[in-house]
Amino acid sequence: MRFASLRLIALGATFALTSFARPAAAVVTFNQDLASGWTQGTGTSNGHFTVDTEANGVELGLRASLRFVGPITPSGNLYIAPVGSTPPGSALWNFEFSVNPGSLLGTYSVLTITGPGGVLSFNPQIIPDNTPLGGPLYQNSENLGFAFLGGPLNFNPNASGIYTFDLKLFSAQNQQLGDVSIQVNAVPEPSTWAMLILGFAGIGFMAYRRKVRPANLAA
Numbered sequence: 001m002r003f004a005s006l007r008l009i010a011l012g013a014t015f016a017l018t019s020f021a022r023p024a025a026a027v028v029t030f031n032q033d034l035a036s037g038w039t040q041g042t043g044t045s046n047g048h049f050t051v052d053t054e055a056n057g058v059e060l061g062l063r064a065s066l067r068f069v070g071p072i073t074p075s076g077n078l079y080i081a082p083v084g085s086t087p088p089g090s091a092l093w094n095f096e097f098s099v100n101p102g103s104l105l106g107t108y109s110v111l112t113i114t115g116p117g118g119v120l121s122f123n124p125q126i127i128p129d130n131t132p133l134g135g136p137l138y139q140n141s142e143n144l145g146f147a148f149l150g151g152p153l154n155f156n157p158n159a160s161g162i163y164t165f166d167l168k169l170f171s172a173q174n175q176q177l178g179d180v181s182i183q184v185n186a187v188p189e190p191s192t193w194a195m196l197i198l199g200f201a202g203i204g205f206m207a208y209r210r211k212v213r214p215a216n217l218a219a
Helices: 002-021 147-153 190-218
Strands: 027-032 049-053 059-066 078-082 093-100 108-115 118-122 138-142 161-170 176-187
Touching: 049 176, 059 078, 059 161, 059 176, 078 093, 093 108, 093 161, 093 176, 108 147, 118 147
Parallel strands: 078 176
Antiparallel strands: 027 049, 049 059, 059 093, 093 138, 108 118, 108 161, 161 176
């Protein structure tokens, strides 16, 4: 009995030390402002981000927005975007990211995009036109229709599809420091849906008329 009690005490002490040593869990919030602020580009405002906030000062954000209009209001981390294109073959929607490594040095990020046509992973920090803020924070607004993204993904802006964006931050020792993801469902606009419904109704009515007409002639 004494040895069993000692084992239980040892296990309890080990668990307590392990729990104390573990870092605080990440907090992922939805439809939020970035605490770091949104400074990339003009004409767009902060808000509607899915945000991972870490105790070490790391903040990662992702969102989808209507091109030249503004952010899309999500449901959780799900963003509904319209199918369609603007010249020269860009989607009607953008994805936007923000990476703030806080005071940590030597970090790097990986953005993985998964779509119907393929998967692409890259370090978004290497995009040449990231907002120059004179600090560790970097942000950008990108479109899957841009050649360096759309080519590897076989992206078609006029086709419906589900796209997953996953943004991770790593230390120089390859330890994961943060992770945030969103899903963008590209679907036909409501007007397109209405036209499709009317089209199907018209086809059904024509089929009904063809079926009824022979019956009337036979009578």
